[in-house]
Amino acid sequence: AQKVTQAQTEISVVEKEDVTLDCVYETRDTTYYLFWYKQPPSGELVFLIRRNSFDEQNEISGRYSWNFQKSTSSFNFTITASQVVDSAVYFCALSPYNTNAGKSTFGDGTTLTVKP
Amino acid sequence: EAQVTQNPRYLITVTGKKLTVTCSQNMNHEYMSWYRQDPGLGLRQIYYSMNVEVTDKGDVPEGYKVSRKEKRNFPLILESPSPNQTSLYFCASSLDEADRDTQYFGPGTRLTVL
Secondary structure: OOEEEOOOOEEEEEOOOOEEEOOEEEOOOOOEEEEEEEEOOOOOOEEEEEEEOOOOOOEEEOOEEEEEEHHHOEEEEEEOOOOHHHOEEEEEEEEEOOOOOOOOEEOOOEEEEEEO | OOOEEEEOOEEEEOOOOOEEEEEEEOOOOOEEEEEEEEOOOEEEEEEEEEEOOEEEEOOOOOOOEEOOOOOOEOOEEEOOOOHHHOEEEEEEEEOOOOOOOOOEEOOOEEEEEO
16 A cells, blocks of 8 residues: 655745755555646645656756655655746655556645745 | 547536446557546556457456446446536557557546535
8 A cells, every 4th residue: 555644734935035845655556656746825726746666866947846766765846946827735646667657646735835 | 540549538417327438549559548536646557458358457457347348448337426527537548568668548528426
């Protein structure tokens, strides 16, 4: 069985602060995918990133960066110089790579509030 | 415009009255999936489909049915809705299950079962 834990239920920061959202996962699969999604107050779901378990390179996209550490089963998400528009619920998710590749497990989400 | 559409967007119904929530994508995606979102529980996968006529259960399939007769459509069927199926439902699609570099979500369907 798969499990994704986002221990931080809510985070509040002031604009321009850096913030890291934690994601810890459990899986018996040796290869898998990890995802991050954003859900702004308007309610839609926005895909942010997918990582393969065999690629541990960190990734940076503008103010967003992701740190994948297989040794600690973590896939953390950092927003640098946060902005009010970053306020949203962020979900981390996991799915197998081969068998049951279509099956996804989400964490409960972290609500990020960025205050001006 | 690439998109996933869901209908209806809002629905209030009564216990036991069969309903269908439609999902359609215009990107020729093979993979489609249904999720429900409940406060404090994140998103939970109901069913997914790797391709036409291929469907499989997610984590919470009880009380739901799906079908994938055409590539573009993946309807979610509640044969006998109950109040515990009151939720926000999302449909999603991507090119295939192994190449989900970009996953598209529908706008959501808010269902209330009285």
